[in-house]
Amino acid sequence: GAGVSQTPSNKVTEKGKYVELRCDPISGHTALYWYRQSLGQGPEFLIYFQGTGAADDSGLPNDRFFAVRPEGSVSTLKIQRTERGDSAVYLCASSKVGQGRTNEQFFGPGTRLTVL
Amino acid sequence: LAKTTQPISMDSYEGQEVNITCSHNNIATNDYITWYQQFPSQGPRFIIQGYKTKVTNEVASLFIPADRKSSTLSLPRVSLSDTAVYYCLVGLSNNAGNMLTFGGGTRLMVKP
Numbered sequence: 196g197a198g199v200s201q202t203p204s205n206k207v208t209e210k211g212k213y214v215e216l217r218c219d220p221i222s223g224h225t226a227l228y229w230y231r232q233s234l235g236q237g238p239e240f241l242i243y244f245q246g247t248g249a250a251d252d253s254g255l256p257n258d259r260f261f262a263v264r265p266e267g268s269v270s271t272l273k274i275q276r277t278e279r280g281d282s283a284v285y286l287c288a289s290s291k292v293g294q295g296r297t298n299e300q301f302f303g304p305g306t307r308l309t310v311l
Numbered sequence: 312l313a314k315t316t317q318p319i320s321m322d323s324y325e326g327q328e329v330n331i332t333c334s335h336n337n338i339a340t341n342d343y344i345t346w347y348q349q350f351p352s353q354g355p356r357f358i359i360q361g362y363k364t365k366v367t368n369e370v371a372s373l374f375i376p377a378d379r380k381s382s383t384l385s386l387p388r389v390s391l392s393d394t395a396v397y398y399c400l401v402g403l404s405n406n407a408g409n410m411l412t413f414g415g416g417t418r419l420m421v422k423p
Contacts, residue, residue: 237413302354
């Protein structure tokens with residue numbers, strides 16, 4: 196069956212621009228997570244949705260980052276006024292309802308964001 | 312600062328057993344401990360998950376002591392295709408609450 200998909204796979208932008216990254220979770224998965232991963236490091240938690248609402252957004256680094264999931268399926272991560280330090284791979288994952296936020300997560304391939 | 316700690320890298324040979332330990336002193340009470348495998352240019356892939364004691368599935372075992380401050384992933388009889396980065400994922404408690412936290416990853420190199 197279809198896994199988690201993320202678009203675009205690569206995004207190059209200029210400092211100060213606005214970007215949107217999209218995640219299509221596995222159908223029926225109610226939980227959705229966003230992480231970012233810098234080269235050689237583990238994924239860093241950003242935000243976790245249960246259905247349409249953000250259950251935990253404590254990982255968003257500042258108010259330039261925002262994520263939505265209006266219908267409880269597709270999610271969009273939005274970054275305003277991008278900075279070079281935002282360059283990373285942004286990973287999305289989804290999971291079924293189960294053992295809370297640490298339930299088995301299925302990851303997408305990521306979006307590689309490069310800010311010039 | 313609450314964090315998870317793993318060895319940066321490990322080397323092994325085909326057919327050997329590999330054990331990778333993750334330390335997580337401030338693990339949140341209700342969260343499971345999960346391990347993931349990641350190949351280059353791919354998202355992490357679930358390996359195994361547990362809450363306490365020992366869990367075994369078709370690819371790995373997970374050992375968790377009673378205090379849950381660490382966990383050990385055991386890969387029996389590794390093959391070349393097990394060369395990858397392995398991460399533990401836990402919820403960690405700190406003054407601000409608790410947050411899902413990946414370890415820094417252990418890069419496993421399996422040699423013929």
